[in-house]
């Protein structure tokens with residue numbers, strides 16, 4: 236793996252950096268992160284600087300990973316324009332930010348940009364990332380980006396950049412909906428008289444165990460669901476409530492549509 240330049244070492248950037256280090260990331264890698272605490276776990280394994288202005292002048296990374304909040308892009312990207320001359324691939328994980336928008340902030344169309352959307356299970360190498368390679372990205376650069384994304388889980392590529400907005404809504408934010416499921420399931424158990432700590436343990440173990448079963452099983456989700464659902468049993472009653480068209484199917488459509496719309500808004 237070549238030395239990289241990572242801009243922003245927060246929750247996602249830090250999770251990805253941990254995965255790259257496992258894959259043999261060289262210590263010449265530079266991490267720009269204003270909060271020293273965020274990089275303390277990586278001390279001695281990469282070069283840390285607090286701002287883009289402090290990146291060594293002769294550093295020419297093969298890839299620049301953009302992992303700040305999208306709102307920071309108008310400040311950070313113009314400061315990175317000098318790297319475009321040495322033709323690295325810029326890999327952005329920022330929600331909403333389009334390839335064209337990032338190229339404009341980086342000084343023009345010469346910038347080679349991959350737009351990618353990972354998710355937080357990357358922290359345990361179980362992430363799922365979808366990427367889009369912008370104009371001018373070479374096969375070698377796409378292969379490097381793919382290697383970086385796969386270091387923290389599985390990855391897929393799309394040829395239509397517009398799909399990254401619904402990707403952001405489904406797999407980018409998806410872990411939050413699953414964690415919310417734990418919260419509401421535990422609360423519903425408490426409402427039926429279960430002690431709160433037991434209800435939370437049960438809900439957490441049930442979601443984690445179901446995720447592990449789903450990952451390990453060759454069966455699809457619908458079959459795994461049917462395997463739980465005894466005819467005329469208890470699950471059937473619960474699913475009749477949840478699977479009503481006005482319940483989860485419609486609510487999930489609305490939630491995904493809202494997140495997709497927000498991703499489009501963040502482009503601006």
Ligand SMILES: NC(=O)C1=CN([C@@H]2O[C@H](COP(=O)(O)OP(=O)(O)OC[C@H]3O[C@@H](n4cnc5c(N)ncnc54)[C@H](O)[C@@H]3O)[C@@H](O)[C@H]2O)C=CC1
Pocket residue numbers: 242243244245246247248267268269270273286287302303304305307310311328329330352353354355407408
């Ligand atoms: N958290 C998530 O589940 C996912 C987040 N993303 C995207 O990843 C990006 C980062 O999100 P998080 O890691 O959750 O946020 P975060 O707030 O944990 O990380 C952002 C980091 O960037 C640093 N930073 C701010 N200004 C900087 C600058 N000028 N130069 C270098 N570093 C700077 C901050 O100190 C912070 O540590 C966002 O653009 C988000 O859309 C994408 C997929 C999933």
Ligand SMILES: O=C(O)[C@@H]1CCC=N1
Pocket residue numbers: 330403407408
């Ligand atoms: O909520 C967000 O905007 C980011 C993108 C997907 C997950 N977190």
